[in-house]
Amino acid sequence: MTAPERLARRTTPDSALLHQREEPGTGIVHLGLGNFHRAHQAVYTARALAAQDGDWGILGVASRSAAVVDALRAQELRYSVLEVSPEGSSVHVPAVHTGALVAAQDPEAVVAAIAEARIVSLTVTEHGYTIDPRTGGLDHAALRADPHATLNLVVRGLQRRARTHGRPVTVLSCDNLVENGATTARLVGELAAALPGPERAELESYLGSVTFPNSMVDRIVPATTDAYRAEASRLLGVRDEIPVPAEPFSMWVVEDAFAAGRPAWEHGGVRFTADVSPYELCKVRLLNGTHSLIAYLGALAGCDTIPQSSARPAIRAAADAVLREDYLPTVPVPADVDVEDYIAQLFTRWSNSALGHRTRQVGSDGSVKLAQRVPEPALHHLAAGRMPHGLALTVAAYLCCLAPPAGLDAGPHAAAMSDPARGSLAPLAALPTPEFVAAALGTGLLGTELAEHSGFRDRVAELVDLLVRHGADAAARELALTEEAA
Numbered sequence: 001m002t003a004p005e006r007l008a009r010r011t012t013p014d015s016a017l018l019h020q021r022e023e024p025g026t027g028i029v030h031l032g033l034g035n036f037h038r039a040h041q042a043v044y045t046a047r048a049l050a051a052q053d054g055d056w057g058i059l060g061v062a063s064r065s066a067a068v069v070d071a072l073r074a075q076e077l078r079y080s081v082l083e084v085s086p087e088g089s090s091v092h093v094p095a096v097h098t099g100a101l102v103a104a105q106d107p108e109a110v111v112a113a114i115a116e117a118r119i120v121s122l123t124v125t126e127h128g129y130t131i132d133p134r135t136g137g138l139d140h141a142a143l144r145a146d147p148h149a150t151l152n153l154v155v156r157g158l159q160r161r162a163r164t165h166g167r168p169v170t171v172l173s174c175d176n177l178v179e180n181g182a183t184t185a186r187l188v189g190e191l192a193a194a195l196p197g198p199e200r201a202e203l204e205s206y207l208g209s210v211t212f213p214n215s216m217v218d219r220i221v222p223a224t225t226d227a228y229r230a231e232a233s234r235l236l237g238v239r240d241e242i243p244v245p246a247e248p249f250s251m252w253v254v255e256d257a258f259a260a261g262r263p264a265w266e267h268g269g270v271r272f273t274a275d276v277s278p279y280e281l282c283k284v285r286l287l288n289g290t291h292s293l294i295a296y297l298g299a300l301a302g303c304d305t306i307p308q309s310s311a312r313p314a315i316r317a318a319a320d321a322v323l324r325e326d327y328l329p330t331v332p333v334p335a336d337v338d339v340e341d342y343i344a345q346l347f348t349r350w351s352n353s354a355l356g357h358r359t360r361q362v363g364s365d366g367s368v369k370l371a372q373r374v375p376e377p378a379l380h381h382l383a384a385g386r387m388p389h390g391l392a393l394t395v396a397a398y399l400c401c402l403a404p405p406a407g408l409d410a411g412p413h414a415a416a417m418s419d420p421a422r423g424s425l426a427p428l429a430a431l432p433t434p435e436f437v438a439a440a441l442g443t444g445l446l447g448t449e450l451a452e453h454s455g456f457r458d459r460v461a462e463l464v465d466l467l468v469r470h471g472a473d474a475a476a477r478e479l480a481l482t483e484e485a486a
Helices: 035-039 041-051 067-074 107-116 141-143 150-164 181-195 197-209 225-235 277-300 304-310 314-328 339-350 359-363 365-374 375-383 391-400 422-430 433-442 454-470 472-486
Strands: 026-031 057-062 082-084 088-092 097-102 120-121 171-172 215-218 245-246 251-255 271-273
Touching: 026 150, 026 391, 035 245, 057 067, 057 107, 057 215, 067 097, 067 433, 088 225, 097 107, 107 150, 120 150, 150 171, 150 181, 150 197, 150 245, 150 277, 171 181, 181 339, 181 433, 197 251, 215 277, 245 277, 251 277, 277 304, 277 314, 277 359, 277 365, 277 391, 277 472, 304 314, 304 339, 304 359, 304 365, 314 339, 314 472, 365 391, 375 391, 375 454, 391 422, 391 433, 391 454, 433 454, 454 472
Parallel strands: 026 057, 026 120, 057 097, 082 245, 120 171, 251 271
Antiparallel strands: 082 088, 215 251
């Protein structure tokens, strides 16, 4: 049997294209060419181009791996987005990328592209911002060790702009950081301040021409598998090696502060606002924070996917408890968001068994993610004299996944979670539980203030012991019962 043709410009079905424009000029350089960007910002940009022409093509930049770049080039920069739900699947082709680079292979080309772009956007995960968890500032040692790190490339590109033409530009973070634009601006400013005198003065003067809008991004996008490749190819009628599976839901809220124009993203469904922070907190705490607990408890219970985990009654009840009791009281819900509808929608999304988002994917990089999600709400409750039991369980389950104490088999899904802190946490698990927890939090995992709170440490230690002795379901049930009795 002859294999089907591969997806390319000529073979793309017109019915699958999200816009029918000729290839646009490049206006955006996007750092981070993973699945999320290709199913989120790229889709919004394609829909914007369908409504209004413009030179808003995207040059995509992968950090180190050439796998996606090579596949994109082999398909003439075409790929599909496969929307998956229990009701069925549909497929679309954004067709907005104008090039693809690997930063580690061609950093000078990336810097040159940043120097000419109108928007430089980033989806590099929380870990990609090279933040020192102890200080909240830059990890300068890591940046010195990696000249191709994201912020090094951004700063070098901005330096070249300052030297050559001085035109304004927007740096747009699309990552799950609270106040991601302001955070990026602070980190860029900190890196600029570390430059030698003349270079520092030149860049700091130019930064007045750079805007850093805050944004909130939301879409569940799991890893691509052979099953998704087969489904996308079946719907397209041609072979796509790099389809991106995604849930039907998608949301993007952006501060409208662009220094050099932007696509007509509002036609693609973007919500522009003067204050993104309430939407950010809804996402980072209600969705992401609860998602983390589901992932860690699920992995410890042997669940490969988030739907399997959230289908367990005890874990579902624990998720509802941490969301309502620990996170929700710390979130200023936007006036145009019905919080009960939002919560119901979250549980529907977590139950999307057709998508099968994996616990190992959601649980990875927890040392960076939890620092954005747990400390502030935990300290809010502790200051009011209330123990945030769900947040303590989140930390305990995370520690058990990354550094299983003696007597606990955390299972293959926890073992598959990648995390930069695994190497430093694992040896600590040999300590007695209270000392293990104190030492783990003492690494700067959740900041100094929470690490020094003896009551919170003690509660985390109790829950670690409960997880070791009786398992994830028992710990989840104990949380639900504790919150009911409160």
